[in-house]
Structures are given as structure tokens and as C-alpha cells.
Amino acid sequence: MKKALIVWGGWEGHQPKEVAEIFRGQLEQEGFHVEVSDTLEAFADGEKLKGLDLIVPAWTMGRIEQAWVNNVSAAVQSGVGIAGCHGGMCDAFRENTDWQFMTGGQWIAHPGNDGVEYDVNIKCSSSPLVEGIKDFTVKTEQYYLHVDPAVEVLATTRFPLAEGPHSLNKSVDMPVIWTKRWGLGRVYYNSLGHQANIMEIPVVKELMRRGFNWCAEGKSLAPSNQAQGAYTGMQDNQL
Template sequence: MKKALIVWGGWLGHQPQEVAGIFRDVLQEEGFEVEVSDTLESFADADKLKALDLIVPVWTMGQIEKQYVANVSAAVQSGVGLAGCHGGMCDAFRNNVDWQFMTGGNWVAHPGNDGVEHVINIKHSSSTLLAGIDDFTVKTEQYYLHVDPAVEVLATTRFPVVPGPHSLNGAVDMPVVWTKRWGVGRVFYCSLGHQADIVEMPQVKLIMRRGFRWSAEGKQLAADAEAAAAVGSKYTGMGDSN
């Protein structure tokens, strides 16, 4: 059975406890053994983190020990998946650039604040992660993020929808859903999820469900690839000795 750790807290305006509960239910439906924690001390045990298949942060803003980030980073690099949404993952720990580098982006603004109606455009790319999900409209915060150019973008939203100092730059397709690699670990992010009602939207919930599965599969795939490489190296060595 795959193991997942959900760690929630930080700014309560994002309803982290409620969102963590939704994620717990989704993961249990997917057959995960799930631990839910409300303390960052859950990131203190590096060996325990490496024994997981998936880490799900639900923690907006706040401060974190550098060693805790190093422990999470080492776990993900070893193959453990990292997946989250909205400020719970990419507006966490604003003072820690290592976290931002690992997750692939960081929130900087939501012009118009909450209640902005905008369209989520699903991209057709080499990834089939969002296959079968059509473009859809949401009325919530529209996240403007600074994004790692290494990510694979799976969905976008068009800016500007509301006026602001960014408007004269013209139209910008801002990433909403992306994946990236951190070591051999898989990282998944969706910027939707301001509060629990948005996470409960069928499209958003399905996106997160698929993201959790995809991220958690990386550990076994990495182990299989390493085993295959070891076997190949063994046979190559045998051939060289003849």
C-alpha cells in the first residue's frame, strides 16, 4: 500500500484543515495509507519522509526550518512524489527559495482578488495527465505566479482579466497546472484551490486526484529503472570480461 503524508497549517483563510480533509478522502479512495499532520515537525524525520510515496503540503505562508525543507527535498529527489495546490504549496514559506525551486513556482499576485471569473484552458501536450478534461470556467482567485521555465505546463489561464499595473504588458497565458522533476521525484501543482469549495469542484478534484496518482507512481518507476540499469551494467561487465 502506498503511503502519503498531508501536512496542513499556515494562514487559515485558505481553509487548510478542510482542504487536507478532502485530499485525505481522495487518497484513501485511491488506496493510500494516509497520515494527516498539523505540524511542520512532520518534516523533521528524513528517513520517514524517504519511506513515503507522496508528500502533500497544505501550508500557506509561515516560516519553516531550513533543515525541514532539506529533508523534503532529499525525499523528493530520491523518488517520493510532491503534489499540492494554490497557496498551500506555491505560496508556502516565502522566505525559502529552496522550497520555491523544488515546487516550480511562487505566487506573487491575484489581480481582482477573490471572485474573478476566468477560464482554465487545458493544454494538449505530450502528457496525458489531463486527458478528457475540457476547458472550464471558475470564479475565484486568478493566480499570477513566477514560474520555473523547466516545468511542463498542462493548463493555463489568460491575463489580464481585470485591470492593473500588469495590463499594458498585453495578454499572458499563465500556467495553472504543471509538472516537473526534482531528482527522480515527480512534482505536481495546480494553482486552483483558494478554499475547500473550489477544491470540491469536479474538474479540480479530478485534476488533483490524477496529480496525486502520477506523483506517487514516480518512486516505483525510479526504483524499476535503477534495477534495470543495474542488471544491464552487470551483463555489460560480464561481456567485457570475456
């Protein structure tokens, strides 16, 4: 049985407890054994983290011990997946650039605040994570992020829609969903999820379900000579 850890907390405006419960239900339906924690001390045992298949952060803002970030990073490098949404993963610890490097981006603005109606445009891709998914419209916060150019973008949204100092720039397609690799681990992020009701939208829920499973499957596919330890720094063509 695959094992997942959900860690929730931080700013309550994102309803982290409620989002964590949605994620718990999804993962249990997929056959995971799920542990849920409301303290960052859940990241203190590095060896325990390496025994997981999936880590799901749902923690907005706040501060984290560097040693705990190192533990999560080492676990992901060894093959454990990490997947999350909205500010719970990519606005978790604003001062910690190591966390941002691992997860692939950092929130910087949501012009128009909550209630912006916008399209999520699925990118043509061979990825099974978006196979059969059509473009859809949501009404929620539209995240503007600083994004790692190494990510594989699976969905985007067009800016600008709301007025602001950014609106005189040319239109840009901002990533909404992406994947990346961190060592031997898989990373999945979806910028939707300002509050729990957004994560209950069927298409959003399905996208997260696929992301969770994809990340968790990575550990079993990691090279056997690397899966027991952290990534050694070899390039992809050396694995």
C-alpha cells in the same frame, strides 16, 4: 499500500484543514494509507519521509526550518512525489527559495482578488494527466506566479482580466497546472484552490486525483540503483 503524508496549516484564509480533509478522502479512496499532520515537525524525520510515496503540503506562508526543507527535498529527489494546490504549495514559505525551486513557482499576485471569473485552458499534450479534460470556467482567485521555465505546463489562464498596473502589458498565458522533476521525484502543482469549495468542483477534484497518483507512481519507476538515496546530479541522458 502506498503511503501519503498531508501537512496542513499556515494562513487560515485558505481553509487548510478543510482542504486537507478533501485530499485525505481522495487518497484513501485511491487506496493510500494517509497520515495527516498539522505541524511542520512532520518534516523533521528525513528517513521517514523517504519511506513515503507522496507528500502533500497544504501550508500557506509562515516559516520553516531549513533542515526540514532539506529533508523534503532529499525525499523527493529519492523518488517520493510531491503534489499540492494554490498557496498551500506555491506560497508556502516566501523566504525559502529552495522550496520554490523544488515546487516550480511562487505566487506573487491575484489581481481582482477572490471572485474573478476566468477560463482554465487545457493545453494539448500527451500527458495522461489532462487526457479527456476540456477547458472550464471558475470564479475564484486568479493566480499570477513566477514560474520555473523547466516545468511542463498542462493548463493556463489568460491575463489580464482585472485592472491593475499589469494591465497595460500584452496579454499573457499564465500556467495554472504544471509538472516537473526534482531528482527522481515527480512534482505536480495546481494553482486553483483558494478555499475548500473550489477543490470540490468535479473537474478540479479529478485533476488533483490524477496528479496525486502520477506523483506517487514515480517512486516505483525510479531506477533501482538510485531509489535508496538522493539524486546524484546526473543529467537525464545519464539515467
